[in-house]
Amino acid sequence: xxxxxxxxxxxxxxxxxxxxxxxxxxxxxxxxxxxxxxxxxxxxxxxxxxxxxxxxxxxxxxxxxxxxxxxxxxxxxxxxxxxxxxxxxxxxxxxxxxxxxxxxxxxxxxxxxxxxxxxxxxxxxxxxxxxxxxxxxxxxxxxxxxxxxxxxxxxxxxxxxxxxxxxxxxxxxxxxxxxxxxxxxxxxxxxxxxxxxxxxxxxxxxxxxxxxxxxxxxxxxxxxxxxxxxxxxxxxxxxxxxxxxxxxxxxxxxxxxxxxxxxxxxxxxxxxxxxxxxxxxxxxxxxxxxxxxxxxxxxxxxxxxxxxxxxxxxxxxxxxxxxxxxxxxxxxxxxxxxxxxxxxxxxxxxxxxxxxxxxxxxxxxxxxxxxxxxxxxxxxxxxxxxxxxxxxxxxxxxxxxxxxxxxxxxxx
Amino acid sequence: xxxxxxxxxxxxxxxxxxxxxxxxxxxxxxxxxxxxxxxxxxxxxxxxxxxxxxxxxxxxxxxxxxxxxxxxxxxxxxxxxxxxxxxxxxxxxxxxxxxxxxxxxxxxxxxxxxxxxxxxxxxxxxxxxxxxxxxxxxxxxxxxxxxxxxxxxxxxxxxxxxxxxxxxxxxxxxxxxxxxxxxxxxxxxxxxxxxxxxxxxxxxxxxxxxxxxxxxxxxxxxxxxxxxxxxxxxxxxxxxxxxxxxxxxxxxxxxxxxxxxxxxxxxxxxxxxxxxxxxxxxxxxxxxxxxxxxxxxxxxxxxxxxxxxxxx
Numbered sequence: 013x014x015x016x017x018x019x020x021x022x023x024x025x026x027x028x029x030x031x032x033x034x035x036x037x038x039x040x041x042x043x044x045x046x047x048x049x050x051x052x053x054x055x056x057x058x059x060x061x062x063x064x065x066x067x068x069x070x071x072x073x074x075x076x077x078x079x080x081x082x083x084x085x086x087x088x089x090x091x092x093x094x095x096x097x098x099x100x101x102x103x104x105x106x107x108x109x110x111x112x113x114x115x116x117x118x119x120x121x122x123x124x125x126x127x128x129x130x131x132x133x134x135x136x137x138x139x140x141x142x143x144x145x146x147x148x149x150x151x152x153x154x155x156x157x158x159x160x161x162x163x164x165x166x167x168x169x170x171x172x173x174x175x176x177x178x179x180x181x182x183x184x185x186x187x188x189x190x191x192x193x194x195x196x197x198x199x200x201x202x203x204x205x206x207x208x209x210x211x212x213x214x215x216x217x218x219x220x221x222x223x224x225x226x227x228x229x230x231x232x233x234x235x236x237x238x239x240x241x242x243x244x245x246x247x248x249x250x251x252x253x254x255x256x257x258x259x260x261x262x263x264x265x266x267x268x269x270x271x272x273x274x275x276x277x278x279x280x281x282x283x284x285x286x287x288x289x290x291x292x293x294x295x296x297x298x299x300x301x302x303x304x305x306x307x308x309x310x311x312x313x314x315x316x317x318x319x320x321x322x323x324x325x326x327x328x329x330x331x332x333x334x335x336x337x338x339x340x341x342x343x344x345x346x347x348x349x350x351x352x353x354x355x356x357x358x359x360x361x362x363x364x365x366x367x368x369x370x371x372x373x374x375x376x377x378x379x380x381x382x383x384x385x386x387x388x389x390x391x392x393x394x395x396x397x398x399x400x401x402x403x404x405x406x407x408x409x410x411x412x413x414x415x416x417x418x419x420x421x422x423x424x
Numbered sequence: 425x426x427x428x429x430x431x432x433x434x435x436x437x438x439x440x441x442x443x444x445x446x447x448x449x450x451x452x453x454x455x456x457x458x459x460x461x462x463x464x465x466x467x468x469x470x471x472x473x474x475x476x477x478x479x480x481x482x483x484x485x486x487x488x489x490x491x492x493x494x495x496x497x498x499x500x501x502x503x504x505x506x507x508x509x510x511x512x513x514x515x516x517x518x519x520x521x522x523x524x525x526x527x528x529x530x531x532x533x534x535x536x537x538x539x540x541x542x543x544x545x546x547x548x549x550x551x552x553x554x555x556x557x558x559x560x561x562x563x564x565x566x567x568x569x570x571x572x573x574x575x576x577x578x579x580x581x582x583x584x585x586x587x588x589x590x591x592x593x594x595x596x597x598x599x600x601x602x603x604x605x606x607x608x609x610x611x612x613x614x615x616x617x618x619x620x621x622x623x624x625x626x627x628x629x630x631x632x633x634x635x636x637x638x639x640x641x642x643x644x645x646x647x648x649x650x651x652x653x654x655x656x657x658x659x660x661x662x663x664x665x666x667x668x669x670x671x672x673x674x675x676x677x678x679x680x681x682x683x684x685x686x687x688x689x690x691x692x693x694x695x696x697x698x699x700x701x702x703x704x705x706x707x708x709x710x711x712x713x714x715x716x717x718x719x720x721x722x723x724x725x726x727x728x729x730x731x732x733x734x735x736x
Contacts, residue, residue: 095697245680385676392679
């Protein structure tokens with residue numbers, strides 16, 4: 013708030029403007045300030061100053077609702093992709109950017125899908141980044157057992173058996189956290205379900221989650237039950253990270269953000285990553301599960317919309333993406349970026365060649381109950397022996413039937 | 425005397441304006457801080473919304489109807505409600521029995537009483553979120569000391585996945601909740617016990633009543649008002665509990681919804697759903713919860729008062 017207070021006021025001369033950016037992330041604010049992002053922008057655009065403020069409120073979205081309605085509205089705000097962004101677009105507190113940002117060509121389809129308002133299909137944000145989800149594996153354990161990266165699901169199960177026989181838990185999943193279970197299920201099952209083809213059929217209303225291919229995908233979570241760490245439904249995210257980092261679990265399906273987590277742990281973990289391999293008779297080849305991870309939106313009540321538009325166009329460019337992705341340790345939402353971190357660079361490369369949308373994040377979080385919450389609960393029930401994959405898949409579909417309408421996603 | 429009466433009647437007639445003037449500041453504060461937010465939640469629940477700031481139309485009680493007729497509410501609301509009731513009932517029984525027992529023991533204690541009162545109250549000073557996190561660590565089957573200790577004692581069969589099994593998660597939640605709040609009833613009962621004149625007990629003693637009968641027929645009836653207060657506060661706490669279930673099972677009431685409560689359902693609808701009319705439906709849920717708690721508390725108060733009158 014202090015930033016807008018001096019925006020265009022006493023601190024700046026008549027043709028100088030201060031553009032205020034709000035984000036929920038302290039890391040993002042630091043990246044802007046310390047990795048030379050603000051400097052690079054201000055050098056190229058004299059007269060426009062950028063102030064990035066991290067609003068470290070637990071309910072960032074609630075704070076935004078008030079902030080965007082007030083007289084001291086920020087100019088640009090970071091928003092979480094999909095449902096959250098779409099609900100702000102619905103409320104009219106942010107404006108469509110289709111014509112504000114001149115060049116969208118560098119962004120991937122999954123990245124743009126997360127930036128659209130559901131009601132009108134317009135683009136409401138410049139994508140910030142992408143999360144990819146893959147399997148992390150402990151190279152040392154694999155080498156000791158003479159295992160290579162599996163090239164089919166059957167090989168994966170055989171490797172898991174060998175690891176189990178050696179006394180190590182083959183796979184850890186944060187089984188107490190619905191969103192994490194759902195993400196893991198997506199890493200395992202996206203290709204088994206049919207990847208992009210299934211996605212297309214799903215949003216066209218031609219297939220549902222009760223489809224035999226999706227039932228089979230959920231069934232993979234039943235198949236891996238014997239290879240999971242003990243008491244998996246009590247495992248938190250922190251515990252999963254620790255179990256993997258200390259070599260008590262050999263594989264860990266999770267998001268790209270773990271690269272930063274492992275680096276921050278300070279432990280020397282010799283790990284690699286792979287996308288879940290497929291069997292020859294599955295409907296799709298191996299894919300990189302990916303979803304949009306936030307975007308920059310323009311506030312309707314921005315006091316400097318012209319300058320904010322200049323900044324947004326720059327945020328959509330390759331120069332910013334290079335600086336930001338490398339400073340944050342994330343996968344960029346657009347092409348033309350060189351990542352210095354080798355692990356992330358590998359994920360980025362795989363993602364660019366065969367991205368597949370995380371169905372739950374992209375389509376099933378626009379209502380109550382959210383598809384990912386349901387999936388988490390149903391998979392827990394599978395592991396607890398309370399349901400079967402067939403009933404679980406159908407139950408998720410019945411749950412989202414309360415609000416999910418494929419037609420809502422048909423905007424040209 | 426006549427003059428005095430006249431003076432008094434003057435005081436009774438004049439105050440209308442004065443009374444209003446005196447009450448006004450407090451009422452204004454009460455209205456701004458309490459009445460307005462409560463009325464606005466009720467107001468929100470009667471509208472259909474698009475996003476957080478855009479109101480579409482007045483839709484009477486449609487949001488309430490949704491809660492009772494549509495998925496997921498028809499399934500999740502009763503489940504969450506039963507968990508709230510279980511938490512209330514479990515906490516009520518344990519706090520009123522264990523809490524009273526501890527208070528009576530401490531009352532007999534004399535010098536060390538203060539020390540133990542402070543000790544029992546300590547967890548009460550810690551945020552439930554921190555308490556939840558600490559107990560998650562303590563009860564972790566992979567890293568926690570509780571199961572390690574059980575295994576060391578040769579009780580492997582008891583070293584279960586406390587928060588990972590639906591059968592144990594809710595009872596553990598209730599026990600931890602009691603562990604945290606027990607100091608409060610202990611203090612209240614302690615104060616009430618201190619206020620009972622010892623002569624009453626002594627008189628019963630002279631009449632030949634033994635320890636249990638003195639407690640049952642002299643002390644316990646005199647504690648009725650405090651038992652009532654503790655019960656009503658437990659009811660309110662049990663119905664609106666959020667932080668501890670959230671710390672244990674996240675917003676979905678893991679495992680498999682076994683620790684889901686109404687506030688978590690509210691949180692999922694209002695903050696996490698991304699649904700267009702989230703504000704309308706969640707306000708309806710909040711209003712229902714408020715009315716239920718208000719009704720329950722008033723009913724409880726009435727029952728306690730009737731009991732008190734019967735005893736006096």
